[in-house]
Amino acid sequence: MTARPETLAGVAETDLSGTTALVTGSTSGIGRETALALGRLGADVMVHGRDEAAGMAVVDELAALGTDPTFQQADFADREAVENLAAALRAWTDSLEILHHNAGGLFRSGRLTEIGVEYTFQVNHLSAYLLTSELLSSLADDARVVTTSSGAHRGVTIDYEAIGSLESYSGFRAYQRSKLANVLFSAELAHRLEQTGQSITANAFHPGAIPASGFGRFLPGPLPRLLSGLQRLPMTTSVAEGAATAVYLACSRQVEDVSGRYFVDRAIKTPSRSSRDRNAQRRLWKRSAVLLDIDEPLAEAG
Numbered sequence: 081m082t083a084r085p086e087t088l089a090g091v092a093e094t095d096l097s098g099t100t101a102l103v104t105g106s107t108s109g110i111g112r113e114t115a116l117a118l119g120r121l122g123a124d125v126m127v128h129g130r131d132e133a134a135g136m137a138v139v140d141e142l143a144a145l146g147t148d149p150t151f152q153q154a155d156f157a158d159r160e161a162v163e164n165l166a167a168a169l170r171a172w173t174d175s176l177e178i179l180h181h182n183a184g185g186l187f188r189s190g191r192l193t194e195i196g197v198e199y200t201f202q203v204n205h206l207s208a209y210l211l212t213s214e215l216l217s218s219l220a221d222d223a224r225v226v227t228t229s230s231g232a233h234r235g236v237t238i239d240y241e242a243i244g245s246l247e248s249y250s251g252f253r254a255y256q257r258s259k260l261a262n263v264l265f266s267a268e269l270a271h272r273l274e275q276t277g278q279s280i281t282a283n284a285f286h287p288g289a290i291p292a293s294g295f296g297r298f299l300p301g302p303l304p305r306l307l308s309g310l311q312r313l314p315m316t317t318s319v320a321e322g323a324a325t326a327v328y329l330a331c332s333r334q335v336e337d338v339s340g341r342y343f344v345d346r347a348i349k350t351p352s353r354s355s356r357d358r359n360a361q362r363r364l365w366k367r368s369a370v371l372l373d374i375d376e377p378l379a380e381a382g
């Protein structure tokens with residue numbers, strides 16, 4: 081049996097009683113494991129996803145631990161739904177200690193959302209950006225913002241033309257761009273929080289290749305079945321191991337002052353050259369605000 085994420089992360093003795101966490105995409109996979117681990121440590125968790133039945137099942141498991149969880153449904157392709165999620169969070173708590181941006185996936189067929197943005201980019205990146213902007217004033221002084229990126233962020237740059245078009249669409253390329261956006265976003269957030277004198281940290285991580293999560297379910301034909309068959313290969317990671325880095329970043333004392341970094345297996349790793357480009361980080365931050373038609377968050381630090 082695989083050890084639990086909190087054990088793997090070395091935080092099994094941490095007491096999160098009285099703290100709150102929002103884990104996006106916690107109806108399944110890495111997010112679900114992270115939510116349950118934080119609940120076992122005592123945190124009250126807001127569970128999020130589109131699948132209400134799956135979300136309520138996680139809530140039931142968390143409630144059985146003696147915590148006070150809640151579920152909020154929101155489709156991350158719909159900006160109004162993200163704003164509603166943020167409003168529900170603000171009504172639930174005015175001091176959020178853990179914000180884990182995790183919802184997302186690899187989507188084979190392309191489409192543009194209502195705001196004219198390529199679907200993967202909006203679901204995997206823009207919604208996390210919007211949610212952060214909406215929740216900045218609800219974050220506790222020592223809050224931690226954790227973003228699930230991927231090793232797939234390597235080998236691409238952000239192509240702003242492709243974000244507004246489906247010409248030559250490739251699901252994997254779109255996924256790679258969105259995961260690069262996760263690293264750029266996390267680094268810029270960390271930079272701006274530091275510039276504005278805040279102690280909130282922001283870090284991104286790669287959870288490993290995890291065929292046992294629900295990751296493959298949006299792929300066509302036999303691919304989901306083939307992907308889950310890879311579970312036995314040695315280079316793959318269990319869902320609990322993937323969640324362990326999220327739990328580590330969310331509450332380990334070892335990283336209480338670490339921000340703006342990229343982690344793999346609970347260790348700092350150097351992300352791609354494109355993700356370390358300060359201009360690209362700043363540009364994504366500014367362009368994301370324009371795409372969403374909102375004021376640039378933490379603009380004073382830009």
Ligand SMILES: NC(=O)c1ccc[n+]([C@@H]2O[C@H](COP(=O)([O-])OP(=O)(O)OC[C@H]3O[C@@H](n4cnc5c(N)ncnc54)[C@H](OP(=O)(O)O)[C@@H]3O)[C@@H](O)[C@H]2O)c1
Binds near residue numbers: 104154289
């Ligand atoms: N599995 C891997 O090998 C791997 C590797 C690197 C990175 N990752 C990253 O890990 C994160 C979690 O993936 P996973 O592997 O745990 O897959 P998963 O089991 O499919 O979980 C994805 C979560 O995201 C939510 N989600 C997907 N589309 C959404 C949408 N349009 N609106 C709102 N929520 C949405 C899903 O909830 P609903 O279905 O209820 O909407 C689900 O809770 C993703 O960001 C993924 O890119 C995974």
